[in-house]
Every structure is written in structure tokens, then in C-alpha cells.
Amino acid sequence: MEHKDLVIEQLIATNRQLQERIKKLEEENADLRRRLKLDSSNSSKPPSNDGLRKKPSPGSLREKGKHKFGGQPKHKGQTKLQVLNPDEVEKHGIDECSDCRLCLEKVEAQKLKKRQVIEVEIKRRVIEHQVELKICPNCGKKNEGAFPENVKAPVQYGQKFKAIATYLSHHFIAKDRLSVVFKDLFGIEVSDTSILAFEKECAENLQPFYEQTLEILKKEAVKHVDETGYRIAGKTNWLHVLSNEFFTHYRTSNKRGDLVQDMEGVIVHDHWKPYFALENVEHALCNAHHLRELKALIEIEKEEWALKMKLILLEANKLSVQDSPCKDKIHDLVNQYHNILSEGFTYHESLTPLETSSRGRQKLRVGHNLLCRLKKHASDVLRFLSDPSVPFTNNLAERDIRMMKTKQKVSGGFRTQEGARHFTVIRSFISTLKKQGLDIFFHLANAFIRPVHFMG
Secondary structure, eight states, X not given: OHHHHHHHHHHHHHHHHHHHHHHHHHHHHHHHHHHHTOOTTTSSOOGGGGTTSOOOSOOOSSOOOSSOSSOOTXXXXXXXXXXXXXXXXXXXXXXXXXXXXXXXXXXXXXOOOOOOOOOOOOOOOOOOOOOOEEEOTTTOOEEEOOOOTTOOSSSOOOHHHHHHHHHHHTTTOOHHHHHXXXXXXXXXXXXXXXXXXXXXXXXXXXHHHHHHHHHHHHHSSEEEEEEEEEEETTEEEEEEEEEOSSOEEEEEESOTTOOOOSOOSEEEESOOGGGGGOSSOEEEEOHHHHHHHHHHIIIIIXXXXXXXXXXXXXXXXXXXXXXXXXXXXXXXXXXXXXXXXXXXXXXXXXXXXXOOOSSSSOOOOHHHHHHHHHHHTHHHHTHHHHOTTSOSOOHHHHHHHHHHHHHHHHHSSXXXXXXXXXXXXXXXXXXXXXXXXXXXXXXXXHTTTSOOOOOO
């Protein structure tokens, strides 16, 4: 009898262990199944991770618009305009009348109709510099003229050529393929090592501009920050971006937490915790991230509060872009925001708590964690309502950093820290010029003549 009781106790203990194991596996299975349903539209995953599978509809956070596709009323068009002084004119005359066949060669035209074709000349242009050597008939001294300061070798590349090579290289054409491009289009032989030398020369002359841009951004009222992993010399490094509508500053570091210090104003970011450790700054959180997380909760967990929160945030965004938003309406939206949070907390507190290990804090569900974040940082989430200069999202920094990720996809990373630093300096310059509507090629070519300082 005692043996039978012992067997029963062992079976009960085994059953208990199996039940615990099954519960743990079910939780892991639910977590993995949830991950399979996440993509770039409902999480922070990049679109490149979506693969070729078709996304479920709807695939965008944007609401379906009421306007037709194309330019909207009052939108300033960008129709190509004819130039006043074309480089070349081809006249197409009329020799005879199409009806009676009378010769019209000597008849004066009553009107000219014009159509212009924009073309590009692709050719090599070699400039030879010659200096004279003269002997003075009086004293016999040999006198030699002086070459321009930037002409130092028997054969060298000009500043415009270097600017084109550098520009194309920073638009993510691999250097070995860029050598082929110049050979095919211009008939010019240039090695990838020469292109690296161009970048080094350009980056050194852009260093003053690069440093001044950083100091300007530190003091700007609102700026965006973001970071992403980068491979440099075979090791994981981090690319940091600090930017606004007029300036871009890229920087690499071997530490993700190596953030720019001594900043002022508001920084817009995606809620990465180290940003909250920065002193003398206020925070604005990216609501595009919140909308994606809410979308996952709506589609996967079917949580009703998430849909309400999504609609409130979208309504608040529409209100914030109005010229003079109603303060009472803003106050009402803020109250609705907190009411929805209370509803969400009530829902999650009614659920059975998740199993938690003996050590550590209580494990929370995904939606519960998001609620805690939205409550703790409510003023940062809704800062765009109280400050018109603060945007709804951190999309500007994400667009700036997306271009740099394209570089990584093309070449896989950088071979040296020096090469990465040159790239960030030059790309910061190009991005800033583009934002300010300046002539990129003109200023990039000048960077091969002299050091460049801030042009403001």
C-alpha cells in the first residue's frame, strides 16, 4: 500500500511539472506566433525584413484619403519651364504650302512655336596648363611662370571630376562599380583607391562645417535624434543622427549610448531610455511608433482601448496642424487620452496575471507595457499639442538614417573607422545642402579648393 501511495505522489508531482511545462510552452508559442504577425506596418521592424510575402490589408497607418490621386487644389506645381537662352537652336522650316504646293522658302514666318528638349553632354574635357620660360636678355636669368595653386602634377583630376565621383559614391554606388561607370560614360580610368583619396580630401576640408553644424543643432529649439547599428572593420558600431529641417549631423561610435551632450530645447526620439538621461532637454516621443504598436494590439490581441487610442492620436494630429487650434478641444482630447488609459488598465487588471519567476518584477503583457509607457510619459507623447514647433513623429530622423542604411546594404559596412568618418562628414554636408535648397555640386566642388565653413 505504501508503494502504491508513493507511485501516486510521484505521478502527481510529474503531472504538476508537465502542467507547468505545458503552460510555459504555450506562452512561448503565443509569443512566437505574435512575432510572426509583426511586420513594418505594426512594429519597429524595417520594411526590408518583411520579405516577399504579401502584407495584410490595410498596410499603412494613413487613413484612406478623400482626395483624388495627384496634385491637390492650391498645390504649387513644378512644371518644367522653357529656358530663355537655349544652348542650341534647331529650326524646322516649311518649304511649300500643304494645299497648293506653292514654294514658301522666301515667305516670312508669322510666328514661331517652340519646344525644348533637355539633354546632357557626357564627354571628357582635358585642360592643359602651360607656363612660359623666358631668359632675361639683360642679366640672363631664367624666368618661369607659375601654375595655378591647385595644379600640382603632370596629370591630375579636376575638382569637378572629384566632386562627381564623391557625390556618386555617397549615393551608394560601390567604388569598384563607380570605376566602371566613369570608364563607360567618360572614357576616364579611375581606381577605387583614387576615389577614397577624393573622399579624404573632401572630408578634411568639410571638417569646420561639420563641427559648426553640430554646435548649431545643439542649440536649436527642436531636433530629432535616432541611432542604428553599423558594421565598421568587421565589428558592430553605431551611427547616430542629429537633425532638423535645415541641418543634418551624422556621427559613428563604437557605443550605442555615446550620445551628444550639452543640448538644449526639445529632442524628438523613439523612447530609447538613454535619451531620458540627457540633461537640460525636454522630450517628444514619436507617435508613429505608438501607432504601429497600437495597430498590432488591434489586429493581434483585439484590445478595444488600442483602437480608441489610435483614433484619439490621429484626431490630435489633425488638430495640431491647424493654424489656431481650439484650446478647449485640446483639453478635451487630453482628457479622452487619460480616460482611454484608465480603460486599458482596467482591462489588463481584469486578466489573469502572467507567471513570474521568484525574482524580478511582475511580468506584463505587451499592451499593459505600452499603457504604462503612455501614462508615464503622457506629456512627452502629447507635446505636439502644447508646442506647435514639435512634430507628431520622429520621421525626419528616420528618413535621414534610412539613406545611411542603404549604404550598408550596398557595401555591407566600412573597412576602416577613417572611411566611416569621412562618409559621415560628407553625407552630413550633402544632406544639409539638400535641405536648404543649395547647389550641391557647386559647393561640393569648392570643398576640393579650400576648407568650408558654415554658409549662413
